[in-house]
Amino acid sequence: SAVISQKPSRDICQRGTSLTIQCQVDSQVTMMFWYRQQPGQSLTLIATANQGSEATYESGFVIDKFPISRPNLTFSTLTVSNMSPEDSSIYLCSVEEGGNTEAFFGQGTRLTVV
Amino acid sequence: KQEVTQIPAALSVPEGENLVLNCSFTDSAIYNLQWFRQDPGKGLTSLLLIQSSQREQTSGRLNASLDKSSGRSTLYIAASQPGDSATYLCAYYGGATNKLIFGTGTLLAVQP
Numbered sequence: 001s002a003v004i005s006q007k008p009s010r011d012i013c014q015r016g017t018s019l020t021i022q023c024q025v026d027s028q029v030t031m032m033f034w035y036r037q038q039p040g041q042s043l044t045l046i047a048t049a050n051q052g053s054e055a056t057y058e059s060g061f062v063i064d065k066f067p068i069s070r071p072n073l074t075f076s077t078l079t080v081s082n083m084s085p086e087d088s089s090i091y092l093c094s095v096e097e098g099g100n101t102e103a104f105f106g107q108g109t110r111l112t113v114v
Numbered sequence: 115k116q117e118v119t120q121i122p123a124a125l126s127v128p129e130g131e132n133l134v135l136n137c138s139f140t141d142s143a144i145y146n147l148q149w150f151r152q153d154p155g156k157g158l159t160s161l162l163l164i165q166s167s168q169r170e171q172t173s174g175r176l177n178a179s180l181d182k183s184s185g186r187s188t189l190y191i192a193a194s195q196p197g198d199s200a201t202y203l204c205a206y207y208g209g210a211t212n213k214l215i216f217g218t219g220t221l222l223a224v225q226p
């Protein structure tokens with residue numbers, strides 16, 4: 001199974017600032033995914049990041065607010081821009097490997113915006 | 115709209131009990147279904163993956179079943195332990211959407 005390292009594990013940020021979350025995978029993967037989990041809620045897909053192309057965003061999420069980089073097949077970043085308290089959530093990166101599309105997740109980044 | 119419902123939302127049991135967590139979904143064209151464990155404030159740990167052609171998967175004290183025709187999956191935990199306390203999420207990979215659709219989870223507390 002893929003091992004995913006995500007950092008930071010948690011942060012407390014001032015409103016109006018930006019935070020970049022890093023996700024490193026121990027093997028090359030074609031697709032990486034970024035999710036948001038708001039307090040008491042389940043996971044919602046933000047975007048899918050493929051190497052060498054623009055990320056594909058889900059309805060309700062825009063590139064200006066959540067820019068994503070995918071410079072190679074083992075690394076991706078998600079930036080949460082111009083943060084407000086409503087952005088306080090757990091952000092998770094995920095990969096899928098193999099033809100059976102089993103999903104693996106990083107440890108998550110617990111973001112609190114004050 | 116694809117929906118995933120998990121029942122119960124919360125469950126508290128004494129140590130040693132066998133228990134069943136339920137997951138129901140409305141999409142008939144699923145590719146697979148996966149059960150995850152999530153500790154508070156943490157990421158997800160994959161427990162079991164069931165392909166659409168399979169009926170069940172087992173790993174240690176865990177057994178997951180899948181009934182596509184009725185849109186249901188169950189996670190059976192045998193001889194529960196306090197270390198099993200966590201939120202359990204089911205998610206299916208939808209053939210129509212090509213993405214994981216998550217349930218809201220069952221919060222399990224196993225009392226020593």
